[in-house]
Amino acid sequence: MNKSTSLKTKLLNSPYIVWSALFVIAPLIFVVYYSFTDIDGNFTFENVLSLTAYTDTIIRSVWFGVVSTIICLVIAYPIAYIMAHSKAASQRTMMIMVMLPMWMNFLIRTYCWMVLLQDTGIINTFLGKLGISPVHMINTPGAVILGMVYDFLPFMILPIYSVMTKLDPSIVEAAQDLGCNRFAVLRKCVIPLSMPGVISGITMVFVPSVSTFYISQKLGGGSFELIGDVIERLYLTPNQNNVGAALSMFLMILILICMAIMNKFSNSSEEGMVI
Amino acid sequence: MENNIIIDLKNISVAFGDNQVLKNLNLYIRDGEFITLLGPSGCGKTTTLRIIAGFTAPDEGQVYFEGKLINNVPPYKRHVNTVFQRYALFSHLNVYENVAFGLRNKRMKEKEIRETVKQMLELVNLKGFERRHINSLSGGQQQRVAIARALAVNPRVLLLDEPLGALDLKLRKDMQNELKNIQQRLGITFIYVTHDQEEALSMSDTIVVMNNGIIQQIGTPKDIYNEPKNAFVADFIGESNIVDGIMRDDFVVDFSGHRFDCLDKGFAKDEAVDVVVRPEDVDVVPLEKGMLKGTVTSVVFKGVHYEMIVDIGGFKWMIQSTDEQQEGDKIGLYIEPDAIHIMKKSEYSGMFGDYSSFSEEYDELSNAEEPEEADGEEG
Numbered sequence: 001m002n003k004s005t006s007l008k009t010k011l012l013n014s015p016y017i018v019w020s021a022l023f024v025i026a027p028l029i030f031v032v033y034y035s036f037t038d039i040d041g042n043f044t045f046e047n048v049l050s051l052t053a054y055t056d057t058i059i060r061s062v063w064f065g066v067v068s069t070i071i072c073l074v075i076a077y078p079i080a081y082i083m084a085h086s087k088a089a090s091q092r093t094m095m096i097m098v099m100l101p102m103w104m105n106f107l108i109r110t111y112c113w114m115v116l117l118q119d120t121g122i123i124n125t126f127l128g129k130l131g132i133s134p135v136h137m138i139n140t141p142g143a144v145i146l147g148m149v150y151d152f153l154p155f156m157i158l159p160i161y162s163v164m165t166k167l168d169p170s171i172v173e174a175a176q177d178l179g180c181n182r183f184a185v186l187r188k189c190v191i192p193l194s195m196p197g198v199i200s201g202i203t204m205v206f207v208p209s210v211s212t213f214y215i216s217q218k219l220g221g222g223s224f225e226l227i228g229d230v231i232e233r234l235y236l237t238p239n240q241n242n243v244g245a246a247l248s249m250f251l252m253i254l255i256l257i258c259m260a261i262m263n264k265f266s267n268s269s270e271e272g273m274v275i
Numbered sequence: 276m277e278n279n280i281i282i283d284l285k286n287i288s289v290a291f292g293d294n295q296v297l298k299n300l301n302l303y304i305r306d307g308e309f310i311t312l313l314g315p316s317g318c319g320k321t322t323t324l325r326i327i328a329g330f331t332a333p334d335e336g337q338v339y340f341e342g343k344l345i346n347n348v349p350p351y352k353r354h355v356n357t358v359f360q361r362y363a364l365f366s367h368l369n370v371y372e373n374v375a376f377g378l379r380n381k382r383m384k385e386k387e388i389r390e391t392v393k394q395m396l397e398l399v400n401l402k403g404f405e406r407r408h409i410n411s412l413s414g415g416q417q418q419r420v421a422i423a424r425a426l427a428v429n430p431r432v433l434l435l436d437e438p439l440g441a442l443d444l445k446l447r448k449d450m451q452n453e454l455k456n457i458q459q460r461l462g463i464t465f466i467y468v469t470h471d472q473e474e475a476l477s478m479s480d481t482i483v484v485m486n487n488g489i490i491q492q493i494g495t496p497k498d499i500y501n502e503p504k505n506a507f508v509a510d511f512i513g514e515s516n517i518v519d520g521i522m523r524d525d526f527v528v529d530f531s532g533h534r535f536d537c538l539d540k541g542f543a544k545d546e547a548v549d550v551v552v553r554p555e556d557v558d559v560v561p562l563e564k565g566m567l568k569g570t571v572t573s574v575v576f577k578g579v580h581y582e583m584i585v586d587i588g589g590f591k592w593m594i595q596s597t598d599e600q601q602e603g604d605k606i607g608l609y610i611e612p613d614a615i616h617i618m619k620k621s622e623y624s625g626m627f628g629d630y631s632s633f634s635e636e637y638d639e640l641s642n643a644e645e646p647e648e649a650d651g652e653e654g
Contacts (some may be wrong), residue, residue: 049639160635168361168363170359170360170361170363171365173330173357173363174357174364174365174424175365176329176349176350176351177350177357177378178351178356178377178424179351179377179428180380180429181349184351192367
């Protein structure tokens with residue numbers, strides 16, 4: 001009985017095992033392999049050591065990632081709270097508003113921001129009509145972070161919203177009953193209980209923010225190269241694939257460390273697991 | 276009497292959309308009593324409790340606490356605390372912190388908090404559970420934490436919203452006793468909401484029977500059981516045979532084609548009335564000695580007694596007796612004067628008390644617990 005079930009389970013699992021072996025495990029092994037070999041396939045540490053040249057880029061990527069994650073959290077939390085406490089019909093409408101930008105192609109979204117932010121773009125034209133002198137917005141760190149926040153905000157809103165809708169309203173009433181005013185209810189109950197959503201939102205925004213490319217090229221004018229851009233450039237340059245692989249591996253390790261810290265943090269206060 | 280009234284509800288009306296949940300409800304609650312709001316789901320009992328707690332604002336009417344109007348006092352400033360139906364414990368905190376939650380909001384000293392939490396956990400028999408996680412507790416233990424948490428802040432009034440609904444029968448009985456003990460020991464007012472008539476009878480000082488947002492009867496368990504005001508109350512509390520009768524004079528009533536002596540008076544001569552006879556108050560006697568004669572149509576063994584449906588002139592009576600009868604037997608029935616209770620005709624006359632469509636399963640279903648008005652609340 002037990003054996004046949006386990007055989008059945010194995011059979012049912014096999015497509016997924018094959019899939020992940022081919023398209024997840026194997027590429028990872030290749031990345032690691034290329035990281036430690038030169039162009040002729042000889043073992044070397046040179047690729048890894050050469051990453052020191054990208055220290056600025058790495059720091060900038062992490063910094064931009066942290067800033068856009070924090071901005072996303074600050075914007076998303078109240079939205080998620082309001083959504084979760086609205087009537088069912090308005091919840092659906094708000095959900096569509098949040099999702100709508102995601103239905104549009106990522107590149108087009110970024111291009112739209114270019115059109116909006118350019119020195120002669122829509123916003124500055126409008127300001128000019130009002131008699132306000134043009135504001136330089138494109139090609140600034142602010143523009144890059146704006147692009148990231150715009151692109152990744154839904155990934156922060158959705159997990160927080162989903163945790164909040166599951167909160168039993170009588171928990172909030174119990175807190176009020178035991179002497180909490182509205183602010184204390186939020187601080188002592190709603191926020192701690194929504195932490196699992198916050199943690200997974202942070203992970204879902206931080207990881208793509210750190211590794212994003214293209215946004216910085218278009219909205220930063222190439223002056224704020226991020227890790228993702230460098231990896232793209234290295235892979236497009238002949239003979240540089242191995243350095244690109246090393247940088248990819250470094251980025252992966254960086255993200256793993258960040259996630260481990262987040263999970264540790266969430267475990268100490270929560271029993272809800274993330275990811 | 277007047278001065279020990281702790282909560283006074285005056286002319287309370289509430290509607291959720293088109294659904295009128297409470298209709299001009301008036302109720303006062305004495306300090307230190309165990310009062311139960313009893314009724315089927317949707318009768319407005321939970322809404323009444325939520326109005327006292329401050330979670331629901333009445334559309335009309337006043338709520339007084341010790342003579343002071345508290346309509347606009349938010350829940351966190353009221354001297355009442357609630358034990359919620361599904362516990363509503365804080366799953367991000369352990370048992371100790373759950374019980375200490377209200378004390379911390381009062382900015383009590385850490386030493387006093389520790390002392391109080393210890394006392395409370397002892398009170399609910401959860402000594403040594405301080406560090407346990409909420410989700411590792413059984414339903415009964417969670418319920419105890421919820422009670423300890425609410426009692427820790429030393430409320431004047433404890434509101435309990437079907438607190439035992441989720442527990443199994445055995446545990447429920449134990450907790451009933453325990454709650455009653457706690458109430459007597461602390462001497463504070465308990466307002467208890469339930470749809471379980473047996474629970475209400477065994478715990479309460481006063482029972483308030485509600486239906487459709489209207490109070491049907493207020494009284495002690497004995498009053499409610501022995502002197503129900505109308506057919507709804509008679510049917511909802513225990514089993515009742517309710518038949519049409521005519522009051523011939525004081526202490527004389529006609530029903531089922533026979534003249535009976537009874538203990539009721541004060542009705543008009545020849546007034547049409549509802550007559551209640553409890554199944555356990557009917558004596559089964561040999562056919563020739565019976566005041567009424569009928570045919571047994573079904574017999575169910577219940578352990579302590581047999582429950583029979585007896586056809587008397589086309590009307591089905593429920594009779595409980597320790598003597599076994601067979602289906603189809605013709606039996607005589609004898610009813611003592613003190614077993615007969617006369618009620619004035621009401622809107623519920625003719626709706627209850629006939630066992631011709633009786634089935635156990637149907638009875639269970641109609642008593643099944645449903646989440647009350649909560650849905651209508653938000654819109």
